[in-house]
Amino acid sequence: MSKRITLDPIxxxxxxxxxxxxxxxxxxSKAWSSAQMWRGIEVILKGRDPQDxxxxxxxxxxxxxxxxxxSSIRSVENALNVExxxxxxxxxxxxxxxxxxxxxxxxFYHLSALDxxxxxxxxxxxxxxxxxxxxxxxxxxxxxxxxxxxxQDKLKKFVEGGQLGIFASGYWGHPAMKLPPEVNLLAVAHYxxxxxxxRKAAQAVAILGGKNPHIQNLVVGGVATAVNMDNLAxxxxxxxxxxxxxxxxxxxxxxxxxxxxxVAIGSFYRDWFRHGAGVTNYLAVPEFAEDTRNTKxxxxxxxxxxxxxxxxxxxxxxQDQALIQGITExxxxxxxEGADSLHPWDGETKPEYTDFQENGKYSWxxxxxxxxxxxxxxxxxxxxxxxxxxxxLVKKVVDATNAxxxxxxxxxxxxxGRLVARGLRAHVMADLSLTYxxxxxxxxxxxxxxxxxxxxxxxxxxKGVGFHEAPRGTLSHWMVIDKKKIKNYQAVVPSTWNAxxxxxHGQPGPYEASLVGNPVAMADQPLxxxxxxxxxxxxxxxxxxxxxxxxxxxxxxxxx
Amino acid sequence: MKTLIxxxxxxxxxxxxxxxxxxxxxxxxxxxPEEIELYDGGTLGIMVTHKIEEAERVFIVDTVxxxxxxxxxxxxxxxxxxxxxxxxxxxxxQIGIQEMLFISELRGGCPxxxxxxxxxxxxxxxxxxxxxPLCDKLPRVAGLIVDELRGLGYEIREKQQNxxx
Numbered sequence: 001m002s003k004r005i006t007l008d009p010i011x012x013x014x015x016x017x018x019x020x021x022x023x024x025x026x027x028x029s030k031a032w033s034s035a036q037m038w039r040g041i042e043v044i045l046k047g048r049d050p051q052d053x054x055x056x057x058x059x060x061x062x063x064x065x066x067x068x069x070x071s072s073i074r075s076v077e078n079a080l081n082v083e084x085x086x087x088x089x090x091x092x093x094x095x096x097x098x099x100x101x102x103x104x105x106x107x108f109y110h111l112s113a114l115d116x117x118x119x120x121x122x123x124x125x126x127x128x129x130x131x132x133x134x135x136x137x138x139x140x141x142x143x144x145x146x147x148x149x150x151x152q153d154k155l156k157k158f159v160e161g162g163q164l165g166i167f168a169s170g171y172w173g174h175p176a177m178k179l180p181p182e183v184n185l186l187a188v189a190h191y192x193x194x195x196x197x198x199r200k201a202a203q204a205v206a207i208l209g210g211k212n213p214h215i216q217n218l219v220v221g222g223v224a225t226a227v228n229m230d231n232l233a234x235x236x237x238x239x240x241x242x243x244x245x246x247x248x249x250x251x252x253x254x255x256x257x258x259x260x261x262x263v264a265i266g267s268f269y270r271d272w273f274r275h276g277a278g279v280t281n282y283l284a285v286p287e288f289a290e291d292t293r294n295t296k297x298x299x300x301x302x303x304x305x306x307x308x309x310x311x312x313x314x315x316x317x318x319q320d321q322a323l324i325q326g327i328t329e330x331x332x333x334x335x336x337e338g339a340d341s342l343h344p345w346d347g348e349t350k351p352e353y354t355d356f357q358e359n360g361k362y363s364w365x366x367x368x369x370x371x372x373x374x375x376x377x378x379x380x381x382x383x384x385x386x387x388x389x390x391x392x393l394v395k396k397v398v399d400a401t402n403a404x405x406x407x408x409x410x411x412x413x414x415x416x417g418r419l420v421a422r423g424l425r426a427h428v429m430a431d432l433s434l435t436y437x438x439x440x441x442x443x444x445x446x447x448x449x450x451x452x453x454x455x456x457x458x459x460x461x462x463k464g465v466g467f468h469e470a471p472r473g474t475l476s477h478w479m480v481i482d483k484k485k486i487k488n489y490q491a492v493v494p495s496t497w498n499a500x501x502x503x504x505h506g507q508p509g510p511y512e513a514s515l516v517g518n519p520v521a522m523a524d525q526p527l528x529x530x531x532x533x534x535x536x537x538x539x540x541x542x543x544x545x546x547x548x549x550x551x552x553x554x555x556x557x558x559x560x
Numbered sequence: 561m562k563t564l565i566x567x568x569x570x571x572x573x574x575x576x577x578x579x580x581x582x583x584x585x586x587x588x589x590x591x592x593p594e595e596i597e598l599y600d601g602g603t604l605g606i607m608v609t610h611k612i613e614e615a616e617r618v619f620i621v622d623t624v625x626x627x628x629x630x631x632x633x634x635x636x637x638x639x640x641x642x643x644x645x646x647x648x649x650x651x652x653x654q655i656g657i658q659e660m661l662f663i664s665e666l667r668g669g670c671p672x673x674x675x676x677x678x679x680x681x682x683x684x685x686x687x688x689x690x691x692x693p694l695c696d697k698l699p700r701v702a703g704l705i706v707d708e709l710r711g712l713g714y715e716i717r718e719k720q721q722n723x724x725x
Contacts (some may be wrong), residue, residue, distance in 0.1 A: 044572060044686050056572060065602065110606050110663070153665060192667045199610035214602060391698065
């Protein structure tokens with residue numbers, strides 16, 4: 001007998017996602033991913049000034065503000081063929097990398113760890129043993145017995161006072177929780193500590209961006225962060241020294257806390273390298289522009305089909321015509337008018353809500369496809385593409401991690417593989433942040449103090465696309481400018497690629513495909529379903545409805 | 561004492577952005593002393609927890625999803641939040657604020673006084689303006705906060721408004 005489970009909403013933080021799964025014999029047989037809120041924000045950009053679009057665009061998403069600003073400004077620069085001075089590229093690169101570090105720290109500890117870490121079990125841990133485990137995997141100075149004991153005492157007080165609050169509905173004691181109490185305590189302590197480091201990353205972004213969470217320093221053709229080593233009102237030596245201190249501290253946290261924790265947790269959940277592969281076609285765009293025309297990059301982009309690295313086709317720059325022409329968005333199963341797949345420059349946002357029809361329209365999310373195929377985007381795509389291209393930075397960390405975990409590249413096509421890829425990405429980003437700070441100082445030292453090519457919007461019609469490899473994957477903003485105003489605007493965001501509903505050919509999106517075959521030990525506590533969905537870092541919050549085959553709700557559980 | 565007025569919400573989903581509209585309204589009309597910070601927290605939730613921890617007194621302005629009419633004003637204190645008595649709202653940053661305060665408390669960093677002033681939204685459709693009922697309530701919510709801050713001993717002056725506007 002099959003059981004139907006509805007999780008709505010499913011993210012811990014942003015927007016509304018509903019996932020329906022049909023469970024047969026302890027595993028998922030069918031899945032539907034449905035975005036429950038229309039965010040047709042593109043519509044409000046029409047008719048506005050192109051140079052202002054980025055400041056609206058960074059409110060597209062509640063979490064990834066910076067990324068939409070970057071993609072949006074690049075779409076104007078691409079349309080008008082504007083060069084971006086090196087200093088501006090370096091400053092943008094530091095903001096992109098630090099934003100990623102912040103985002104990944106928060107995802108690992110605050111948005112996904114509690115799928116794997118049992119807070120209540122941590123109460124049974126021996127803090128001394130926790131300290132010795134922690135010290136055996138890292139020389140980070142914050143791992144003392146005293147530290148772990150203090151966290152455990154605080155946690156006890158909360159549990160005894162009935163103050164487990166929002167955590168009260170967690171799946172504590174679930175049979176799929178496998179960590180020993182000591183490792184649970186380790187993770188809970190770092191869960192609390194992680195907030196200090198995501199803050200340092202946010203501060204780094206704010207030093208350059210003027211403000212956090214919403215940066216203020218972009219202009220078409222560069223940045224408005226004036227660079228003058230000797231002027232106190234601008235980015236000067238003192239600010240740069242502070243930036244370096246902040247970014248060094250976050251790098252140490254990522255490499256000496258987040259990364260070893262991830263490897264430790266991964267080694268207790270080896271079976272999760274076998275679940276959750278789903279769509280193994282990958283798409284990533286190159287990132288970290290190192291020249292003024294977006295043609296030279298530090299990390300690689302490309303396409304991989306069926307999880308086979310031999311099929312790797314590089315995407316070398318942001319002007320790649322095969323990439324630009326290959327992207328379409330379909331609405332066959334989305335709540336928009338029509339059934340056509342359109343290129344984003346011709347894209348429409350005309351809502352037509354029915355209700356949840358599992359064989360008809362069932363999501364506010366469109367179905368992006370590349371050359372007609374569903375693609376997975378995100379850290380695994382970027383890591384695998386860079387690895388396939390022989391990128392030395394990426395190859396080094398991937399090989400070292402594979403040796404530690406006893407895994408190969410094929411294990412990256414999985415729920416735990418996505419978490420590992422994200423941790424590796426954070427590792428690389430933390431280093432790159434410091435690299436670009438050095439390059440910035442060096443370039444200014446050579447006498448280059450340009451930070452923007454001031455650009456007027458000409459009359460006439462222009463089309464542009466701004467690509468960005470964001471924390472959740474490939475992001476693109478598509479803009480059509482006419483008579484100095486925005487005529488059309490479409491954002492094809494990473495979570496749309498991954499949370500996509502079926503397309504006109506019935507091909508499921510990555511969330512849907514990855515859930516099929518997932519184990520579910522207890523239908524009223526579908527922890528395993530959350531693990532796989534959360535592994536994508538969905539950006540689109542949670543109640544679980546268990547529904548019997550006749551569609552009658554058996555139970556409803558709120559999940560954070 | 562450092563007091564933080566934290567405006568939460570999404571500015572481009574009409575009433576969702578009430579908290580941020582409120583911050584902007586306060587900044588336009590009043591002159592605040594240095595110890596008071598007006599903060600546009602957007603929808604970041606957990607990623608801006610440090611702002612809460614750095615303050616000694618916090619007012620959060622947000623929307624709430626509870627029984628009543630659009631524009632109805634509700635107020636909750638720290639205990640309501642910690643014991644999970646807040647009405648969960650239907651917004652893109654749904655769990656953010658509560659989780660943020662809870663983790664802060666567990667870290668020992670949450671200030672003793674945290675108040676949440678919430679209004680019931682009329683619409684969450686795309687748009688950068690408030691609906692008429694919430695637009696009407698904005699001066700009242702702002703006034704409530706200013707009165708309370710004055711009660712705490714802060715000197716808050718009204719800015720000269722340009723009458724030609």
